[in-house]
Amino acid sequence: HSVLTQSPSASGTPGQRVTISCSGSSSNIGSNIVYWYQQLPGTAPKVVIYRNNQRPSGVPDRFSGSKSDTSASLAISGLRPEDEADYYCGSWDDSLSGWVFGGGTKLTVL
Amino acid sequence: QEQLVESGGGVVQPGGSLKLSCAASGFFFRGYGMHWVRQPPGKGLEWVAFLRFDGSNRNYADSVKGRFTISRDNSKNTLSLQMNSLKTEDTAIYYCANDEFLYWGHGTLVAVS
Numbered sequence: 001h002s003v004l005t006q007s008p009s010a011s012g013t014p015g016q017r018v019t020i021s022c023s024g025s026s027s028n029i030g031s032n033i034v035y036w037y038q039q040l041p042g043t044a045p046k047v048v049i050y051r052n053n054q055r056p057s058g059v060p061d062r063f064s065g066s067k068s069d070t071s072a073s074l075a076i077s078g079l080r081p082e083d084e085a086d087y088y089c090g091s092w093d094d095s096l097s098g099w100v101f102g103g104g105t106k107l108t109v110l
Numbered sequence: 111q112e113q114l115v116e117s118g119g120g121v122v123q124p125g126g127s128l129k130l131s132c133a134a135s136g137f138f139f140r141g142y143g144m145h146w147v148r149q150p151p152g153k154g155l156e157w158v159a160f161l162r163f164d165g166s167n168r169n170y171a172d173s174v175k176g177r178f179t180i181s182r183d184n185s186k187n188t189l190s191l192q193m194n195s196l197k198t199e200d201t202a203i204y205y206c207a208n209d210e211f212l213y214w215g216h217g218t219l220v221a222v223s
């Protein structure tokens with residue numbers, strides 16, 4: 001099982017706002033920054049949020065990230081069909097001295 | 111244009127060895143720490159190893175510690191992963207990425223069978 005916990009699935013209709021959560025502990029999210037990755041089928045992952053809430057250039061402002069204590073969230077507003085993908089959270093873990101990922105959330109756009 | 115290109119994947123028997131390479135271009139490679147991340151078929155992402163920009167510190171996942179070695183040649187803009195004593199559970203697509211995960215390669219497939 002993964003160190004960071006994500007719900008396996010989420011869904012929404014076009015135009016809706018969806019939130020994907022990531023739960024960790026004091027040794028990872030509680031003391032380090034969080035990244036969010038989007039992986040479309042058959043492609044390499046791509047970061048959509050880095051350093052908790054920063055968007056790389058080219059990522060629409062419909063994507064936003066937040067962190068509170070030992071949990072983090074990725075929100076996608078104005079949901080579009082092309083947002084259908086797997087989403088992963090990640091953070092450094094001080095106890096493991098390594099990077100940890102969540103198990104991934106499969107987002108379906110209905 | 112920032113680019114990472116992995117190579118060296120293939121089919122290997124259990125107990126065998128393989129060396130992966132990651133060629134970087136379009137960005138200041140020697141200024142970034144680098145990760146290897148893998149993804150078994152149909153499964154999620156698993157972090158493998160990290161190397162600081164200057165090669166001074168390495169970190170490994172417990173699952174590969176003692177078997178895999180991450181290294182880099184900043185003069186050639188290349189990152190490597192030497193994999194020894196391979197197990198069937200090492201079968202995955204292996205990606206290289208920079209320290210903030212802003213740049214990713216397309217991955218190379220390693221099959222241990």
